[in-house]
Amino acid sequence: MRIAMQVASTLSTAAAVAAADEALANRDRNLENILWDGETEAWIDHAYALGNRPDLADVNKLCNMALAVGTGEEFQHGAIAAWMALDRTQPAQQAEQLSDVADLSAWTATIAHRLNHLGERLLARFPSPDDLLSAV
Template sequence: MKIRVGVLVSKGKKTGEGHTKPYRAAVKVDGQQYAAIVKHLPLDTVLAECVCAMVMRGWGLPVPEPVLIREHGEWLFASLEVGYPNLKQRLGLHDGLPPDTQVLLTKYAAMIVCGWADAPRALAVDELIANADRNLGNFLWDGVDHAYIDHERTLGLAPHEHNIMVVLAELAGKLDAMESGAVASALALDRSIPSEIESPEDVDFSGYVHYIEKRLGELPAKVLERFPQPDDLFAVKP
């Protein structure tokens, strides 16, 4: 699994999503031009984005291909565009809606996400990479196909207080199915995938690869800890 390197051809408009103000651009990779979403990020975050995208793709999750862009001596992160909107855009979910409408649309969005066959695996992998970046704006969905994007705040770069996929499972009323599926996925992940990432000669991903490999062995227990257990459900609350 080799991370490809490209060059920036031209810049387009900002997408309006995300903290880092990504923008659409044309990039050239291996002599072919692509539409991409490009981000200017600190190097550790660029590397985290690349590693997360590659391992998720290696484990069969739909994630756009990551590309490293060399621009004026700086590494930029690019994600090849898949051509469909994020889930919030697709559903028209935004802060200006009445609160009741926001609640209904959020629950509907949760039911959509939890209906995807690979959602339990995504939950397990989010736990593995300590994904603090998951929200309804970084699922892409065109009504049929979907993809997972944006993995800046992962791999120890930000506190991972909640697994948002578990929160969505609770909203959708699918905690039991997601729990069993996620634990099974955690046990089944191919442990060789992280070490198969090939990076350019002057880029070192080894720290993040070791981070993931270390967490793989304890992943099933970490996934279980995110779900309410019988003792929690029947505990007497003050």
């Protein structure tokens, strides 16, 4: 299990997926949701995202995997960088593309709000440093 978590948390897109999972409140990311052929990964299954399973613990399993295998600090930096690079116009643009099929304005607003506060949420998934500024 440890080797699988090590591989999952060091895939090139893992930190960006952790940021996306956090934005979508995907609490059920697990190793079976990562298809990997040794070269390319595919991240699947967001069935329990956006509040579809409120009984699940509020966790980001990819962040937990990185912490469990000792790559938490690098992973945290990657997730924050991915969040900063996210195009915040995409939710509205994608909703517009589907406007003939469904009204996604409420979901778009929810995701936009989560994107604005995503950095804070990601940082909260990792231990805080114990330094001189901790008490301030």
